[in-house]
Amino acid sequence: MSETPPKLQWRGIKKAFDGAPVLRRLDLDVAAGRSLVIIGGSGQGKSVTIKIAAGLMPPDAGALLIDGQPIDLASARERRRLAGRVGMLFQGAALFDSLPVWENVAFRLINADRMARKAAKARALEVLEKVRIGRQFAELYPNELSGGMQKRVGLARAVIGDPEILFLDEPTTGLDPITGRAINALILEQVKGLGCTAVTITHDLDSARTIGDEIAMLNDGVIVWRGPAADIDRSGNPSVDQFVRGDPDGPIKAAV
Amino acid sequence: MTDIPAVLRPVRSVGRSVLAALRQAGAVTLFAGRGVAAVFSPPWFFGQLGRQILGVGYFSLPVVGLTAVFTGAALALNIYTGGGRFNAEQIMPQIVALGITRELGPVLAALMLAGRVSAAMAAEIGAMRATEQIDALQTLSTDPYRYLIAPRLAAAVLTLPVLTLVADIIGIAGGWLVATKTLDFNATVYVRNTWDFLQSWDVVSGLIKAAVFGFIVALMGCYHGFTATGGARGVGRATTHAVVSAAILIFAADYLLTSLFTHR
Numbered sequence: 001m002s003e004t005p006p007k008l009q010w011r012g013i014k015k016a017f018d019g020a021p022v023l024r025r026l027d028l029d030v031a032a033g034r035s036l037v038i039i040g041g042s043g044q045g046k047s048v049t050i051k052i053a054a055g056l057m058p059p060d061a062g063a064l065l066i067d068g069q070p071i072d073l074a075s076a077r078e079r080r081r082l083a084g085r086v087g088m089l090f091q092g093a094a095l096f097d098s099l100p101v102w103e104n105v106a107f108r109l110i111n112a113d114r115m116a117r118k119a120a121k122a123r124a125l126e127v128l129e130k131v132r133i134g135r136q137f138a139e140l141y142p143n144e145l146s147g148g149m150q151k152r153v154g155l156a157r158a159v160i161g162d163p164e165i166l167f168l169d170e171p172t173t174g175l176d177p178i179t180g181r182a183i184n185a186l187i188l189e190q191v192k193g194l195g196c197t198a199v200t201i202t203h204d205l206d207s208a209r210t211i212g213d214e215i216a217m218l219n220d221g222v223i224v225w226r227g228p229a230a231d232i233d234r235s236g237n238p239s240v241d242q243f244v245r246g247d248p249d250g251p252i253k254a255a256v
Numbered sequence: 257m258t259d260i261p262a263v264l265r266p267v268r269s270v271g272r273s274v275l276a277a278l279r280q281a282g283a284v285t286l287f288a289g290r291g292v293a294a295v296f297s298p299p300w301f302f303g304q305l306g307r308q309i310l311g312v313g314y315f316s317l318p319v320v321g322l323t324a325v326f327t328g329a330a331l332a333l334n335i336y337t338g339g340g341r342f343n344a345e346q347i348m349p350q351i352v353a354l355g356i357t358r359e360l361g362p363v364l365a366a367l368m369l370a371g372r373v374s375a376a377m378a379a380e381i382g383a384m385r386a387t388e389q390i391d392a393l394q395t396l397s398t399d400p401y402r403y404l405i406a407p408r409l410a411a412a413v414l415t416l417p418v419l420t421l422v423a424d425i426i427g428i429a430g431g432w433l434v435a436t437k438t439l440d441f442n443a444t445v446y447v448r449n450t451w452d453f454l455q456s457w458d459v460v461s462g463l464i465k466a467a468v469f470g471f472i473v474a475l476m477g478c479y480h481g482f483t484a485t486g487g488a489r490g491v492g493r494a495t496t497h498a499v500v501s502a503a504i505l506i507f508a509a510d511y512l513l514t515s516l517f518t519h520r
Contacts, residue, residue, distance in 0.1 A: 056391050080397060088395040094388040111301070112397035157396070167395075 005068030007032040007197040008053060008165055013062035015048050022048050024221035026062065030214075035191055035198040037212030037229065039205070039243060041252050044218050046201040047091075050167045053199065054088050055079040066165070084112070087163035087196075091170040093154035095142035102128065102138040105156045113161075127156045130193075131186050148179035152186065159190050166191060168200040172207045184210040205232070205244060217243065219252055287405075287479045294399065294406035301403050308411030312373050312474075316419060319372060320365045324423035327360055328352060328430025336439055345439075349446045350453040352431035357458045358517075361424040363510055365416060366469030370476070370502035377408055377477025378498035382484035382491035390482070405482070408474045416470030417463040424459065461517045468513060469506050476502035 006029035013026040022045040030036040040046050051057040053064060058073045065071065066085070072078045095104045106124035109115040115123075125135055131152040142150055151171060158166060171187060172180035184207050191198045191211070202208055208215050212229040217240045225237040233244060242250030260268060332352050339345040381404060384390050393400045428450060435441035476498045484494035 051391070054391075054395055056394055076399075079394070080399070083395055083397040086395060088392070090388045090392060092387055094392040096389055096392070097383075107398070108396040111299075111403065114299070157392075161397075 004032065005065070006030055007034075007067060008199065009063075009065040009068075010049065010053065011063045011065060013049075013052060013059045013064070015045070015052065015057070015059050021221055023052075023059070026218075026221070026223065028216060028223055028226075030197050030199060032197055033195055035200070035211055035213045037200045037202060037208040037215045038218055039202060039208055039215055040218035041243070042203075045221050046218055047169060049218065050088075050169060050199055050201055053165075054086055054167050055082040084161070085164045086167060087158035087161060087165075088167040089151070089154045089158045089169060089171055091173055093142070093147075093150040095150055095153055095157070097142055100139050100141055101133070101145070101153050104142065104153060105160055107157065108161045124156070124160065127160045128153070130190070131156045132182075148175050148183065151175065151183055155183070155186060155190065159194060162194060163196055166194070166196050166198045168198065168202075168211075170202055170204075171200060171211075172202065172204045177206075180204065180207065181210070187211050208232070283483070284475070284479055287482070288475055290401050291405040291409050291475065291478065294401040295410050297402070299402060301407055304403060304407035305410055308407045309415055311376070312369065312408075312411045312470075313415035313419060316365075316369055316372055316415075317422065319368050320419050320423050321426050323364050323368055324356070324361065324427040325430035325433075327364055328356055328427035328432075329434040331355055331360065331427075332431035332434045332439075336435070346449075348435060348439075349431065349441070349449040352435075353428055353450045353454050354458060356427035356431070357424045357454065357462045359462070359510075359514070361427055362416075362420045362462045362466040362469060363506065365420045365423045365466060366473060366506045367503060369412070369416060369419070369470070369473045370499055370506060373412065374473045374477035374498045374502040375495045377474065378481040378484070378494045379491055381478060381481025382494040385482065385484050386487050386491055400482075405478045408478055409471060412470035412474035413467050414470075416473070417466040420463055420466035421459075424462065457517075461513075464517075465510065465513050468509055472505045472509060473502050476505065 009029040010026045013023050014021070015023040026045075026049060028049075038046050038049060048057065052059050052073070055071070055073060055078075063070045064073060066082070071082055096107065099107070102121050102124045103110070105128055106117075106120035109120035109123060110117055125138060128135075128138060133149060133152055133156065137145065137149065142153070145153065155171075168187060172183055175183060187198075187200075188211050198211070200208070200211055209229050209232065214226065215229050215232050216223050216226040217237065218224070219239045225235050225240045227235060232240065235241065239251045242252050332348060335348045335351045335355075336345050339348055339351075381390075384404070390400050390404070393403055432443070432446050432450075435446055436443045480494040480498040480501070481491075484490045486493070
């Protein structure tokens with residue numbers, strides 16, 4: 001039994017919107033350097049789970065711990081400090097429309113780390129190359145890129161600050177299977193290369209099996225199963241089995 | 257809880273509206289406080305400030321200028337007509353100058369900005385909210401108040417007085433044009449009468465009003481955009497609310513400031 005605390009812990013997290021509970025009591029943790037994938041149906045609280053962990057949304061109750069230390073999500077200073085330790089790839093990439101590709105990637109270096117623009121650009125171009133975005137695209141604006149390229153730029157922006165924890169929100173949603181697999185491969189390469197802890201939320205089981213060391217299933221605001229990614233097909237959990245089979249009948253109610 | 261006598265239901269609904277209005281006023285005040293605090297605390301984003309000054313000021317010059325010239329011209333005609341009823345046509349240059357500098361210059365420039373800038377701010381920030389760009393800013397260790405709100409507030413407060421000064425000059429010129437070309441006023445006398453009559457406070461009070469209106473325009477645009485919910489429809493709603501609330505607040509502030517300056 002290791003004495004090292006988990007890198008990231010959600011402890012008894014509760015969150016409701018307009019009185020409707022989304023997270024009933026979330027207890028989950030990820031060990032340092034591991035990749036956890038959270039799966040679950042639409043509206044089950046997956047995005048809320050990582051938004052709380054990224055400091056974008058305060059929980060109603062419970063605690064978030066990093067390296068065993070509680071993070072006070074009500075404090076703006078704590079949230080800023082937390083932001084310095086994490087990177088996040090958003091579902092729609094969330095690139096800044098008004099900035100060219102390179103400046104999107106270099107944003108943290110220029111605006112938060114106050115690095116000189118020339119040095120930041122050089123670093124951004126290096127990272128863009130790692131996600132297979134050539135220099136010829138660096139001066140383009142996000143709306144001039146395909147969805148897959150936007151995701152890659154978003155990934156480059158998320159990893160440029162060498163984050164301790166990387167959050168990935170539906171990294172392959174809306175992409176064709178080939179581009180989706182290319183993104184998965186890039187994520188794996190970046191996560192392993194950085195040695196960071198990764199938390200991904202996805203509906204895409206192919207993606208979950210590829211990038212996850214472990215998979216956790218969120219249903220009705222609680223974790224109903226957790227195990228190695230290799231065990232997802234033999235979990236023995238009715239919710240997971242239904243999700244894997246894509247069966248409309250079962251404990252998970254389809255959000256229609 | 258809901259079972260109250262029918263006669264009291266209108267009271268309940270008025271109460272709810274009052275509470276909702278107070279909540280909204282409280283939220284706007286808190287937002288304004290955070291925005292103003294961000295203006296005065298580093299880091300400052302001068303690139304953003306420059307971009308906003310260009311957008312709010314430079315690109316608004318044509319619309320403000322055109323509004324001012326036609327308003328000045330129309331005002332001159334109206335005062336000439338009104339003055340003619342008691343043989344006082346000759347005071348037209350002075351009244352045009354007073355009306356433009358103290359009232360119409362700042363109010364019209366602000367209303368033009370409410371339509372042009374407040375709407376654009378609400379739409380841009382609202383779209384950023386809808387596409388998670390504001391969340392992205394936070395994960396990139398950048399305070400959205402400092403990066404998005406502070407430059408817009410500062411740009412509008414700095415720029416609207418300059419635009420108003422331009423509107424004052426163009427508005428008075430509009431009056432001069434009508435007076436000299438269609439009403440047989442002497443061009444030199446018109447300018448001298450205007451110049452001799454105007455006091456520096458007439459212009460300065462208009463510029464102070466303009467700075468306040470600039471704050472209102474930017475605050476409404478930023479607040480409604482920042483708090484937009486519900487995707488594209490929410491952004492559209494935010495834009496409408498920004499323009500309408502900015503216009504109403506400009507008129508309310510105009511009355512308060514005019515009343516304050518009149519008793520000075």
